[in-house]
Amino acid sequence: MIDDEANGNVLINPPENDRFTPSPTKGNQLPAPLTPTRISGSSTESFTTPDPKKRNTQDLESKKLNRGISRATDNVNLVSQARSVILAEACDQEYFLETPVHTFALPDINAYPENFRAFLVKDLIAVSTQQSLEQANRLNWWTAYCHRLWPLSTSGDGNCLLHAASLGMWGFHDRLLTLRKTLHGYLTDSPRRESLWRRWKRYQDLLNAQAGLVYSEVEWRQEWNAIVNMASSEPRLRRLSVQSEPGSDGTTAGNIYESLEEVHVLALAHVLKRPIIVIADTVLKDMNGDDLAPIPFGGIYLPLECSPSECHRSPLLLAYDGGHFSALVAMDFPSSGPNGALAYAVPLTDSSGELLPIQFSVDPGNGNESDSSLTMTQNYDLLESYLDVVKIDPNGTRAPTPDEGKNNGLLGSIGKSVGQKLRLKLTRSNSQRQKVILCATLHMDKRHEYHDAMINNYLETARQRFQLQDEKSQNNISVV
Incomplete structure (x- = not known):
């Protein structure tokens, strides 16, 4: 993982990841399987009996959060400085x-x-x-065209959405709750909060219709107030930590926060003025592999209330699985290294070629609860407004090597000899009629100023820990 649990502390009972919470105003009208249900990320309550094997794996990953890049001795000050700068901004x-x-x-x-x-x-x-999303064919099905992406171990304390976003940008968790506090402020006081409310209301109304539910205006506002309050930085639960000691500075160790929902991802895209793409499965399955309920988080979240000219065009990538968000990142590859994948891009379609949903894409406007949806052309226009979109001819035998796509963070140009050899066509996407794979480019040349130093310090510390572990293993073998 990339960051530490605060002060190396590990929760005695790490939060369970799977949660279904019926809306307070829905009462006992819980719909049948596959009816839309509120699913929140990284919580402490479980609706179904979790798989013990998966739970053990998740617990181990939670306990690993006292190690990582920011825990390297020489990185403590770097991360502290970076967090202070972000907080000041x-x-x-x-x-x-x-x-x-x-x-x-x-x-x-x-x-x-x-x-x-x-x-x-x-x-x-x-x-x-990684295993869950790859087995569901939601993650890395594109490795014949684009580089593999990796979900980072991310703390599961109810704040995993903001932790994952912080990791994906800077390489450390949102320990000071800077992102969470800004998100809550946006939903509470931003002039655009009413627009988000209308988008959310339309989205929720469509889900309610499938379940035969009708809200009164009072219930709508109660639901929205609950959505806003969820983003608060006040913990809903405090727990002791394994390594907590009297007088120790356990600032956020043991605090559990309200888990967040799809509309919070949309609000975060506006806070950052940056598109967010969430890779997730579409249906939650029970222990027998049968469909249980839809998973609504996957898709593309655009900062639609912001002018595209004000926004960053490189998307922030997140993975969502088991009620938990993780940062989704690429690896650096040497320019001379052989690789058959396109450098730094993410498909905007699923493995079947269907466009990922553009979440909350319609603002019905004041007093207009229209069920109208965007046409395919309008969806493509939206994507090209906020993202650097390219199309890949899937008939190509392979894609360019990493060094062929690093120019200015775009995919770069392919020379004639390369094009003849690889038979891969890359152009700006301006037509949906061609059977191509649409991708958004990642601007990998934009790094935090401490990025390289943090990586080098971490690798040195990791080598030391690995050597100690290896020596202990060898000693145990010798004793036996």
């Missing part, structure tokens, strides 16, 4: 963070020996999330 802005576009990337761990590489994977990657 947040204080200067009322409802959003005016930050440069930053994208975090892992080092190329494939360059290391197998045993050390396995150590790094366990230390950094949310393995259960």
Whole structure:
């Protein structure tokens, strides 16, 4: 994982990840399986009996949060400085963070020996999330065209959405709750909050219709007030930590926050003025593999209330699995290294070629509860307004190597010889008639100023921990 649990503390009872919470105004009218249900990220309550094997894996990942890049000795001050700068910038802005576009990337761990590489994977990657989404064919089905992406181990304390966003941009968790406080302020006081309310109301109304539910105006406002209050930085539960000691500075260790929902992802896209793409499965299955309920989080969240000219065009990528958000990042690859995948892009379609849903895309306007939806052309126009979109001809035998796509954070141009050899066509997307894979480019050249130093410090510390672990293992073998 990338950041530590505060002060190296680990929760005695890590939060369970799967949660279904009926709306307070729905009473006991719980719909049948596959009827829309509120699903919140990273909570402490479980609706179904979790898989013990998966639970054990998740618990282990939670306990790993006392290790990682920011826990490297030389990184403590760097991370503290970076957080202070971000906090100061947040204080200067009322409802959003005016930050440069930053994208975090892992080092190329494939360059290391197998045993050390396995150590790094366990230390950094949310393995259960990766396996779950890959088996569902939602993640990395595109490796013939684009580079593989990796979900980072992310703290599961109810604030995982903001932790994941912070990790994906800067490489450390939202420990000071800077993102969460700004998000809550946006939903509470921003002049655009009414627009978000209308988008959310239309979205929720469509879900309610499937369940045969009708809200009164009072119930609508109660629901929205609950949505806003969820984003508060006040913890809803406090727990002791394994390593807590009297007088220790356990600032956020043990605090559990309200888990967040789809509309909070939309609000976060506005706070950051940056598109967010969430990779998630579409249906939650029970222990027998049968469909239980839809998962609504996956899709594209655009800062639609902001002018595209004001927004960053490189999307922030998140993974969602088991009620938990994780940062989704790429790895750096050497320019000379062989690789058959396109450098730094993410598909905007699923594996069947269907466009990912653009969440909350319609604002019905004041007093107009129209059920109108955007046409396919309007969806494409929206995507091209906020993202650098390219189309990939799936008939190409392979895609360019990483160094062929790093120019200015775009995919770059392909020379004639390369094009003839690879038979891959990349152009700006201006037509939906061609059977192509639409992708959004990632601006990987935009890094936080401490990025490289943090990575180098972490790798040095990781080597030391790996050597100690290896020595202990060898000693145990010798004793036996």
